[in-house]
Amino acid sequence: SASSLWQLTDLAAQRVAIADQVAAAKYGTPSPIDDPVREQQIYDSVAARAPELGLDPADAVRFFRAQIEANKVVQRGLYARWDAHPSEVPATRPDLGGIRPVIDRLNTGLLTELASTSPLRASRSCPARRLVAAGAADVVHRFDVLHVRALGEATSATCLTR
Numbered sequence: 001s002a003s004s005l006w007q008l009t010d011l012a013a014q015r016v017a018i019a020d021q022v023a024a025a026k027y028g029t030p031s032p033i034d035d036p037v038r039e040q041q042i043y044d045s046v047a048a049r050a051p052e053l054g055l056d057p058a059d060a061v062r063f064f065r066a067q068i069e070a071n072k073v074v075q076r077g078l079y080a081r082w083d084a085h086p087s088e089v090p091a092t093r094p095d096l097g098g099i100r101p102v103i104d105r106l107n108t109g110l111l112t113e114l115a116s117t118s119p120l121r122a123s124r125s126c127p128a129r130r131l132v133a134a135g136a137a138d139v140v141h142r143f144d145v146l147h148v149r150a151l152g153e154a155t156s157a158t159c160l161t162r
């Protein structure tokens with residue numbers, strides 16, 4: 001909605017949370033955490049859809065770069081955790097092919113929210129609102145320190161002000 005960063009931040013939090021499944025899909029397989037081809041597909045799609053939503057393509061791509069960096073923060077953190085504590089490795093490996101369509105839907109929602117929060121993102125109150133929304137999402141999603149840090153990264157491109 002136009003009056004809150006909550007929906008944008010909650011979608012970013014859902015994207016951070018799904019990184020657990022991405023990590024579980026890749027851990028112990030030859031697939032690396034970084035997939036530059038998939039990333040470029042996301043950036044190209046975002047840049048192509050931005051103008052019809054009234055968004056600056058470069059700003060939209062910058063926002064999604066932060067979402068993907070946040071996802072990788074979680075994946076790397078979980079890899080380190082699972083290397084150190086093999087008993088915590090998920091027992092079943094989800095299929096990445098089933099996770100990416102969910103990420104695609106989150107990306108679409110994020111892009112829509114990015115457009116509807118444009119005035120708020122440019123406002124002087126944005127940095128404070130961003131922190132409040134992220135703190136609320138941390139609680140709602142019961143995030144641990146790793147995911148709190150990742151959501152901080154994800155929301156680092158929320159505000160157009162400094």
Ligand SMILES: O=C(O)C(=O)C[C@]1(C(=O)O)C=C[C@@H](O)C=C1
Nearest residue numbers: 022033034035036038039068071
């Ligand atoms: O789809 C994947 O393979 C992911 O790891 C997810 C994701 C993303 O955040 O969208 C993150 C890292 C990869 O470089 C590509 C995409």
